[in-house]
Amino acid sequence: MDVVSALRSFLRVAETGSFSAAALDLGLTQPAVSRQVSSLEEHYSTRLFHRTTNALRLTVEGEQMIPMAQKVIDAVEALGETASPDGIVTSGRVKMSLPAALGLYISDQLPAFLAGRPGLSVDIVFREHSSDLVGEGIDLEVRIGDVSDSSLICRRIGWTTAFLVAAPGYLQRRGIPGHPFEIPSHDCICYNRGGEERSWSFSNGADIERVKLTPRLMFNNTVAVRRAALAGGGLAVLSHILAADDIATGCLVEVMPAFRPERLPISVVYASRRNLPLRVRAVLEFLVDTVSRDELMGEVAATA
The missing domain is CATH 3.40.190.290 (D-Maltodextrin-Binding Protein; domain 2)
Incomplete structure (x- = not known):
C-alpha cells in the first residue's frame, strides 16, 4: 500500500464527506479511493469512518488521525520542494473562496499562472460571506473587513477601493x-x-x-x-x-x-496548521502578487 496516497485520499474524504467527491478532486475512481481508505483502516487496525447507505462520518479514531495525517502530507510536500531542481513542486487541487469582484479580477489571470503548473488545478467559489473552511474543504478564503476568528491564519494582502x-x-x-x-x-x-x-x-x-x-x-x-x-x-x-x-x-x-x-482591509485566511501545502502556498503567493500589482488595492495605495 502507498501510505502517502492513502492518507491523501483519507484527508480528502474527511474534508468533502464523500468518497465520490474525493475521487473527483483527486482524479481517481470512487472504488480506488474506497480501497485506499479500507487499506489504511486494515493497516492501522482501526475504523476511520462510519458508513451507511445514506451517510458517512468520521469515527473518533478518524478525527484523531486527521492532524497527524496532515503533518505527514505536509512533510512529504516539503521534502519534494527541497528535492526539486527548481525548488517548486505544485500539484493537486486548491479550493478558494473569493468575493465576486475579486474573483472576476483574477479569473483572466489564472490561466497564465496555471500554464506552467500542469499538475495544479484551482476551484474558485464566489462567496460574499465567511465559510466553514475545514468543513467545506476550502484551502484559502479572501475576506473583506476585520477578521475576528482567531483560529485561522490571517494575512492582509491589500485594501479595498x-x-x-x-x-x-x-x-x-x-x-x-x-x-x-x-x-x-x-x-x-x-x-x-x-x-x-x-x-x-x-x-x-x-x-x-x-x-x-x-x-x-x-x-x-x-x-x-x-x-x-x-x-x-x-x-x-x-x-x-x-x-x-x-x-x-x-x-x-x-x-x-x-x-x-471607507477603505477596508483585504485578507486571506486559511486553516491554522503548521506547514502550508505547496499547492496552497503557490496559489496564495499568486493571489498576493496579483492584488499588490493593482494600484488601487495594493498595500502602498492604503497610505496614499
Whole structure:
C-alpha cells in the first residue's frame, strides 16, 4: 500500500464527506479511493469512518488521525520542494473562496499562472460571506473587513477601493447628494454580506461619516448590485474592479468624490496548521502578487 496516497485520499474524504467527491478532486475512481481508505483502516487496525447507505462520518479514531495525517502530507510536500531542481513542486487541487469582484479580477489571470503548473488545478467559489473552511474543504478564503476568528491564519494582502455611483438618468431624476447625510433620502442599492447593520461609511481623509440606510434593493452579490445601478435603481457602493470601466464610459457617475467609501482591509485566511501545502502556498503567493500589482488595492495605495 502507498501510505502517502492513502492518507491523501483519507484527508480528502474527511474534508468533502464523500468518497465520490474525493475521487473527483483527486482524479481517481470512487472504488480506488474506497480501497485506499479500507487499506489504511486494515493497516492501522482501526475504523476511520462510519458508513451507511445514506451517510458517512468520521469515527473518533478518524478525527484523531486527521492532524497527524496532515503533518505527514505536509512533510512529504516539503521534502519534494527541497528535492526539486527548481525548488517548486505544485500539484493537486486548491479550493478558494473569493468575493465576486475579486474573483472576476483574477479569473483572466489564472490561466497564465496555471500554464506552467500542469499538475495544479484551482476551484474558485464566489462567496460574499465567511465559510466553514475545514468543513467545506476550502484551502484559502479572501475576506473583506476585520477578521475576528482567531483560529485561522490571517494575512492582509491589500485594501479595498470603492466608489459611490449612480446611473446618469437616476441622478437627473433625483439630484446629486453632496454630503453623506443626504444619502438616506435617496434610493440605495446595498450589498448584503449577511445579517449586518445596513449602513455605508465614508471618509474625506480626516473624518469618517457612517450613514444608516433603508435600502430599496439589496443583493448578496456585488455583480447584481452593479447591474441594478446601471439600470437606474439608485445609489450604490461598488468596488473599483466593477465600476471603473462604467465610470470611464459614462454609464455610471461617481458621486460625492470628496467623501469616498471607507477603505477596508483585504485578507486571506486559511486553516491554522503548521506547514502550508505547496499547492496552497503557490496559489496564495499568486493571489498576493496579483492584488499588490493593482494600484488601487495594493498595500502602498492604503497610505496614499
